[in-house]
Amino acid sequence: MSQRRFSLKKSSFLLVICFLFSYSCLVLSTAAAAQNFHADVGIGSVAPTNSGYETGYALDHAIAYEHSIFVFRLGGMFLGSIEPEDAAEDTEIDIGGVYLNVAGVIELAPVKIELGTGVLFSETRADFMGRRVSEESDQSPFAGVKVILGINKLVSLQADWKYIDDVTGGNLNVVNAGVRFSF
Numbered sequence: 001m002s003q004r005r006f007s008l009k010k011s012s013f014l015l016v017i018c019f020l021f022s023y024s025c026l027v028l029s030t031a032a033a034a035q036n037f038h039a040d041v042g043i044g045s046v047a048p049t050n051s052g053y054e055t056g057y058a059l060d061h062a063i064a065y066e067h068s069i070f071v072f073r074l075g076g077m078f079l080g081s082i083e084p085e086d087a088a089e090d091t092e093i094d095i096g097g098v099y100l101n102v103a104g105v106i107e108l109a110p111v112k113i114e115l116g117t118g119v120l121f122s123e124t125r126a127d128f129m130g131r132r133v134s135e136e137s138d139q140s141p142f143a144g145v146k147v148i149l150g151i152n153k154l155v156s157l158q159a160d161w162k163y164i165d166d167v168t169g170g171n172l173n174v175v176n177a178g179v180r181f182s183f
Contacts, residue, residue, distance in 0.1 A: 038064040038071075040158065042178025046079040046095075049171040056082035056092075058174050060160075066105065071114055073101040077122075079174065090130035095167060097122030103146065114146040114160075124168045140167045148180055156180040 042060040047053075062075025079095040103116025119141055126134035146160035158180050164172040 036066050037183050038062075038066065039181045039183075040064065040073075040075070040178060042158065042160065042176035044174065044176035044178075046082060047173045047175075048082060049173065052085055053093075053170075054083045054085055056080050058176055060174070060176050060178070062099075062101070064101075069105050071101075071103045071105055071116070073099075073103070073116075073118070075099050075101065077120065077174070079172065088129045091128050093124065093126045095122050095124045095172075099142070101142075101144070103144070110150045112148040112150070112156075114148070115144075116146070117141065117143050120164055120167070122167060136168050138166075138168050141165050154182055156182065 040060070040062045042058075044058045044060070045055050046058045047055045057080055059078045059080075060075060062073045064071050064073040066072075076098055077096065080092075082093040082095070083091060097120050099118050099120040101116050101118030103114040106113040106115070119139055122138050122140060124134070124136045124138060125132065142162050142164040144160055144162035146158055148156045148158045150156045156179070157177075159177045160175070162172075162174040164174060
């Protein structure tokens with residue numbers, strides 16, 4: 001349980017740092033030039049495709065560079081509290097990691113659609129009744145769609161879906177909503 005709290009605190013801390021960094025860049029950037037760099041922050045849910053598990057939560061943050069019709073992204077993701085159905089208390093799976101992503105951009109002003117693929121480098125921890133029973137490192141390919149609604153030149157709302165293939169033997173659907181800061 002203390003490991004889970006530590007992971008949650010660490011992910012929350014990273015999410016706050018990313019937000020503060022993004023906000024600082026937003027304040028310091030000029031609106032005159034085209035914004036090619038983005039900081040994305042999102043929160044949502046993760047649902048394993050295996051019906052034997054309950055839905056958990058997802059935290060996602062990334063820095064991206066947009067060039068022409070492509071976006072190149074480096075991000076971090078934490079997928080927590082994935083619990084087997086009818087499992088004992090304090091039984092759960094937490095997944096955290098770093099990802100690389102390349103996406104093509106379709107612009108339909110004021111909406112942008114990003115269709116992409118990438119790889120997640122993850123650490124998975126499984127606890128059974130509060131006791132660590134497994135810890136694994138993995139690399140998993142993913143595909144995703146992100147829809148971005150521009151509020152102004154600097155701030156956008158976004159929603160995204162990722163299908164992550166074969167994370168320690170199972171597939172995951174991740175759905176997030178969040179904010180994009182452009183600078």
